[in-house]
Amino acid sequence: MTVSMDEISAFAAIPEATSKVTPMMEQYLEIKAANADCLLFYRMGDFYELFFSDAEIASRTLGIALTKRGKHLGADIPMCGVPVHAADEYLQRLIRFGHRVAVCEQLEDPAEARKRGSKSVVRRDVIRLVTPGTLTEDTLLDSRRHNYLAAVARVRGDGELALAWADISSGELAVMTTAPARLMADLARLEPGEIILPDSLLDDAGLAAAFRQSGASLSPLPAVRFDSAAGERRLKQHFSVAALDAFGDFSRAEIASLGGLLDYIILTQVGRVPVLRNPRHEDATRAMLIDPATRANLELTRTLSGERNGSLQSAIDMTVTAAGARVLAERLANPLTDHLAINERLDEVDYFFAFRDLREEIRQALASMPDMERALARLSLGRGGPRDLAVIRDGLSGSRSLSHFIADDRELRVRPHAIAAASGLLSAIPEGLAGELARALADELPLLARDGGLVRAGYLDELDGYRKLRDDTRQVIAELQATYAEQTCVRSLKIRYNNVLGYYIEVSAQNATALTGPEATATFIHRQTMAGAMRFTTTELAGLESRIAAAADRALSIESEIFDRLVAAVLQESGDISRIAATVAALDVAVSLAELASRHHYIRPRVDGSLQFHVRAGRHPVVEQAIEKQAQGSFIANNSDLSGDGQRLWLVTGPNMAGKSTFLRQNALIVILAQMGCYVPAAEAHIGVADRLFSRVGAADDLARGRSTFMVEMVETAAILNQATERSFVILDEIGRGTATFDGLSIAWATVEHLHEVNRCRGLFATHYHELTALSSTLPHLANATVKVREWKGEVVFLHEVVPGVADRSYGIQVAQLAGLPAAVIDRATEVLKLLEDGEKAVDRKALVDDLPLFAATRPQSSNMHGFREPTALALKLAGIAADELTPRAALDLIYELKRLQDTP
DSSP: OOOOHHHHGGGSOOOTTOOOOOHHHHHHHHHHHHTTTSEEEEEETTEEEEEHHHHHHHHHHHTOOOEEEEEETTEEEEEEEEEGGGHHHHHHHHHHTTOOEEEEEEOSOHHHHHHTOTTOOOOEEEEEEEOTTSOOOGGGSOTTSOOOEEEEEEOTTTOOEEEEEEETTTTEEEEEEEOHHHHHHHHHHHOOSEEEEEGGGGGSHHHHHHHHHTTOEEEEEOGGGGOHHHHHHHHHHHHTOSOSGGGOOOOHHHHHHHHHHHHHHHHHTTTOOOOOOOOEEOOTTSBOEEOHHHHHHHTSSSOTTSOSTTSHHHHHOOOSSHHHHHHHHHHHHSOBOOHHHHHHHHHHHHHHHHOHHHHHHHHHHHTTOOOHHHHHHHHHTTOOOHHHHHHHHHHHHHHHHHHHHTSSOBTTBOOOHHHHHHHHHHHTOOHHHHHHHHHHBOSSOOSSGGGOOOBOTTSOHHHHHHHHHHHOHHHHHHHHHHHHHHHHTOTTOEEEEETTTEEEEEEEGGGTHHHHSTTTTTTEEEEEEOSSEEEEEEHHHHHHHHHHHHHHHHHHHHHHHHHHHHHHHHHHTHHHHHHHHHHHHHHHHHHHHHHHHHHHTOBOOEEESSSOEEEEEEOOHHHHHHHHHTTOOOOOOEEEEOOTTSOOEEEEEOOTTSSHHHHHHHHHHHHHHHHTTOOBSSSEEEEEOOSEEEEEOSOOOBGGGTBOHHHHHHHHHHHHHHHOOTTOEEEEESTTTTSOHHHHHHHHHHHHHHIIIIIOOEEEEEOSOGGGGGGGGTOTTEEEEEEEEEEETTEEEEEEEEEESOOSOOOHHHHHHHHTOOHHHHHHHHHHHHHHHTTGGGSOHHHHHHHSOTTTTTSOSSBOTTSOBOOOHHHHHHHTOOGGGOOHHHHHHHHHHHHHHHHOO
16 A cells, blocks of 8 residues: 655645644544554554654654654654554564554555545544554464453452453453452463553552552553443343353452453454453462462572573473463463362373373374464454464364374273363364365465465366466467457467557458458457558457456455455354364373473372372472583482471571572472472372462562562561461571571571461471571471581582481581682681681670671781781792792702791791
8 A cells, every 4th residue: 555745745834824734634633632642653655654752752662763744833743654564573662661552554545535636635543552461463472471461340339359361362361359468469370461450449559569560561441441330231242142140150340350351452452352262250269379479489480580491381381382382371370279170180191191102193283283362363353364264274174183183092091081072172173164264275375365366276266267367368368369360360360459559459451351341340340540450359359458457456356355255254163263272272281291291200299188298309390401401410309298297397407509499499399380280390299289389589679669688588478477378388498688697597486486386387498597496396397407418628519418407507608619709708707607606606796896807817917006017037038039030959949948937936
């Protein structure tokens, strides 16, 4: 689509004596006023142009040139633009910086506008609002992660808080009741790209803090958009039901959040609605609650530096489809608390774990499966192309092949219910649609339908005829010329073309009588007489000429009609396609987890409703894989037993770098893996379901909120002590290290007692305060454990083995030496440590400072009144040596003399 220079110049200078604006400017200002909170991408030919403050913002954000075009109210109009074909790249950057974009398209060809008058403006309107939570393009999304749009609502009066979320790129839609105390944790597991909410909720300081900490883009809306009555009507209309009871028992707040979510989707998609599955009601207690700090500390989906590589997800993700990766990430973020549901998932993994050949066949078939969910979403929103239809075609074909692999029981082994159900669903693929897509679509497809070439040759005779005219004009004309030559017996008859007459028949003057006789005049029509030739036409030739001229346009029009018909057929079967896509994704997860278990020697955990926690030879899944990749030996496995009726709290001591933090984290990760339905890295595991998982490890400040490292540590510890139940699993590392020694020891002491007596949870508590080990004599459910080390010739050797007992020291100085601290510092630290270990801790602080003056390790042993050291005889002798002038014999004599001076008091 092109745009004329007349339209571009419509932003030219306006007479300053008048307040009138041009029609072009009037159109722009009207559209901009309706989308004041967005950057307006205003389509002008092959560019999206931005003006005024939008242009200034885009120029800074995108790093593109800012120009000027004409004047408005006496001032220059800032302007910048981006090419339409590269718009996705620029949109991605704008969205990443928190901007919203309104895409305003030309809705007609400029030639049509000119028919209405020379000053007519091309019709334009906004076709979508691009926001962080409403992206569907592959270029703007991570194919292996969900992109959730979340909505939070609260009904006045009862104070109930509801959280709804949707991924419009895959069709997922769910809702749950939450509470202010757990909202932050619920948002952390979803990691939404955008949160919509009534603007009144931001008046609540606690909720506002939770929204900000989520890291999502916030879109406050008028509270009227979250009216529960209006939301119920909107949901019934969209899902074509008379009542919502079939989907679940929704509260008023949940209906309000779902209704507001759907309303916002319709608003941003300008009337179009993606394919959404029926809303799923989720029980808040269904998933293990994991707070944001714990998710970050355990590096579930990304490392502390923000990278995916090195996270737990990267270690266990062996899925071969994008949809499967999204489901795996969802399960990892939401470990289950229902041990029956957990074991159903483990049964699926166990089935594929038992049959290696079947597993390999399915993985090979899955590797070619495209992402039907996101293709379906784009087609439903009018953003899909021929290649999205091909995705549906190939996905349906591949799904049928998958059904054959899981159709039969193997070796009399009964298939789990979920696999049997998957087999039935995949075998019930709509054959009519799959066959129609296969017959209609070409092998090589264009990106856009308007480019043509999407329909397979032979699918429609009419289309093939127009293509032949378009592509084989010379052959068609030659065939007609041969027909006329044979009919008139004029071998020299030619069909030619010029810009005035178009196609015409030309014969010499001598042969003209063959075309002008009584019988011929009914066919051949005289057009022009030349000096040596005569020119004719025929009704057939005239018709052929018009058909040739229109062939390309007509072929494109027919292909467009076929495309629209195929899209409509796909959308009519969207429910089945969506269910098939979800089934394929779940199948990919089960098979990939079985492959993970096989490759890395994981075992099926025993998961039940008890308070047991027993792991034999447990390993850290991420660290183990890192060691294997670097060929650094094997991971040292360790046992742990925190059974609820025994020693449910372990106090772990040991030196730095010995592996205490790794031990703590690996047990927490084993809990998560087991409850998400995955085999675990251990020789044996019995896991009683944990309702919550808490982790307090690492050291970090929060300067933006005015919190020091110690304050962050205390806030996170407080959350654990206030919320952990006897079903929770807790790991704490070095509580109290951020303050003075006795303060920290006291806090750690009281924390251990509270965990033991009040929370009564299963937990691991790592510390360097060896004094805490004495608590095992008074707390019956507390056990001491330590990480073994060996000293060899003054150096410490870490064995990474956790055993019952107490560490006698922390070996901090040895670790500091390994880190490369200067020798003088190490020597001085050793001296101070010896004095402290000899009982100097009880002396007065001033006396201790006097006994251990600063930098004493390097201070001269004897000084004069000015603080300068008196030179010794040895020093004087060394100062007078000219080393370059010494002969070998003189150097040897000098060594004996220096030795004598050194031994002299």
